[in-house]
Amino acid sequence: MQIKNYSYFVGEDQVQNRRHSVSDGKNGKAKNGGKSIDARSMASVTDPIAAKKAQVRKKAMKIIGDAFAGESKIDDDMANRREKIRSLTGEIGDSAKAISDIEASRAALQDKFGVSSDSQEQKDLELLAKGVETGFSGSDVRLTKEEEEQIAKIKAAGLTEYQQQSLALKKSEESYVNELADARNKIQTENAVIRQTKIERLKSNSMGAAFEQADAVMGAAxxxxxxxxxxxxxxxxxxxxxxxxxxxxxxxxxxxxxxxxxxxxxxxxxxxxxxxxxxxxxxxxxxxxxxxxxxxxxxxxxxxxxxxxxxxxxxxxxxxxxx
Structure with a gap:
């Protein structure tokens, strides 16, 4: 919550109260039949000026209280969104870790089959893996027309055992890729809402406006x-x-x-x-x-x-x- 440097003092009256309440000299209470009566609480009943002051203070504080409640609600909403972003960031980390583990398994599989990184088999596998990834809803990978034609030729010639096992592992990444992309989109949305809320708050300055309105009420009173x-x-x-x-x-x-x-x-x-x-x-x-x-x-x-x-x-x- 952002509040400008406003000074708003409502604990004392702006105009000095010249009336006197009945007091026992210590705690401001009059005694009646052995019972204590707080004369200060009766001021608004017996004194029209005190009643007017109390009414105006109540109105001014309601204006400020309503604005503060609105600002607090916005603060709570923004705090919830930031907490959601932290949670989504954790999900992204988990998904990225799972994808990294799968890629490590594919690398181990390559070592197991003794396939060289610059071999045609490995190059064809990388193109096939790219084709698999384009089918992920959360992926932004796209194939060119020439790449699509090349993949069709590779599949027509038949896949090696290594390529089949490696592509199977690649396909298991789909859920994690989708989750990662979804979390990133949600974070982007939450950040956009937070930024817009900050901009609107600066424009409206609801607390500042509330203090000014309350000051105007007190001044008129x-x-x-x-x-x-x-x-x-x-x-x-x-x-x-x-x-x-x-x-x-x-x-x-x-x-x-x-x-x-x-x-x-x-x-x-x-x-x-x-x-x-x-x-x-x-x-x-x-x-x-x-x-x-x-x-x-x-x-x-x-x-x-x-x-x-x-x-x-x-x-x-x-x-x-x-x-």
């Missing part, structure tokens, strides 16, 4: 996620401003309430000062006699009732009968 973060930030600011406004209004209400209480205290104090003043003035009148004292006491009680005050609340306001 980043823009969308950024928009979601901006909207979230705006909502957060609006909420904060609303909270600050509410806090300010509550503070203003409390301030107003406090001012009203202070004003009420001031009014109450003023009323008490005026009452005290009136009491003092009424008490001073008692110097005119008993009737004056009784009249002063009655005036004090009338004022207290009027203001709905309890006599005990007015400290030192009682007038002693004996003064």
């Amino acid at each position: 980043s823009d969308e996620i950024m928009g979601m973060l901006i909207a979230e930030g705006k909502d957060h600011i609006d909420e904060k401003q609303e909270e600050e406004k509410k806090t300010a209004e509550e503070a203003a209400d409390k301030k107003k309430e406090l001012e009203e209480k202070l004003q009420a205290r001031k009014d109450e104090k003023k009323e008490q000062e005026e009452l005290t003043k009136d009491i003092v003035e009424a008490a001073n009148k008692q110097a005119g006699g008993t009737d004056s004292v009784v009249q002063a006491q009655q005036e004090i009680k009338d004022m207290m009732n009027k203001l709905k005050l309890v006599e005990d609340d007015v400290k030192g306001a009682a007038v002693d009968q004996g003064i």
